[in-house]
Amino acid sequence: MTVGRGYIGNEVLKIGELASLANVTKRTVDYYTNMGLLKAERSSSNYRYYSVEELERLRRIEEYKRKDLSLEDIKELLKPNSKSPYVIEETGLQLKNKINDLNEELREIISLLKKDEKNELHLKKQISHESITLIQSLLVLLI
Numbered sequence: 001m002t003v004g005r006g007y008i009g010n011e012v013l014k015i016g017e018l019a020s021l022a023n024v025t026k027r028t029v030d031y032y033t034n035m036g037l038l039k040a041e042r043s044s045s046n047y048r049y050y051s052v053e054e055l056e057r058l059r060r061i062e063e064y065k066r067k068d069l070s071l072e073d074i075k076e077l078l079k080p081n082s083k084s085p086y087v088i089e090e091t092g093l094q095l096k097n098k099i100n101d102l103n104e105e106l107r108e109i110i111s112l113l114k115k116d117e118k119n120e121l122h123l124k125k126q127i128s129h130e131s132i133t134l135i136q137s138l139l140v141l142l143i
Helices: 015-022 026-035 052-066 071-077 085-115 117-126 129-142
Strands: 012-014 048-051
Touching (some): 012 015, 012 052, 015 026, 015 052, 026 052, 052 071
8 A cells, every 4th residue: 555645634754763862863663564564555656654552552562671571562561452461561560550559648638647647537538438448458468
């Protein structure tokens, strides 16, 4: 399929534009394209054009490289419905980060409770029922 510049409904980027937006070289984009990590459409004049989705994909590739993953592992990760250990690990890391954020919020609330025991009822009115339930659940997990 060939595309034209400014293809209606889909913004397309030349290789240099894609490379610049992702802070990589054109040679890197070319290498990833040849490996099958990125997909380009060719124009009638044989220029390569990349969709905005490929820009996001390129940014994810670079993020995985910063985590010291090989390009072959990255290629596996980017496959739809990949059951790669890295996908599972990344999901676990996201959950761990969320739990850490919640733990930090819990520590702040506990600190406020300790400082403000006299006005405990006032603080309880400020915290929603759902938050109290979540705090109780987290406390059970921490114990």
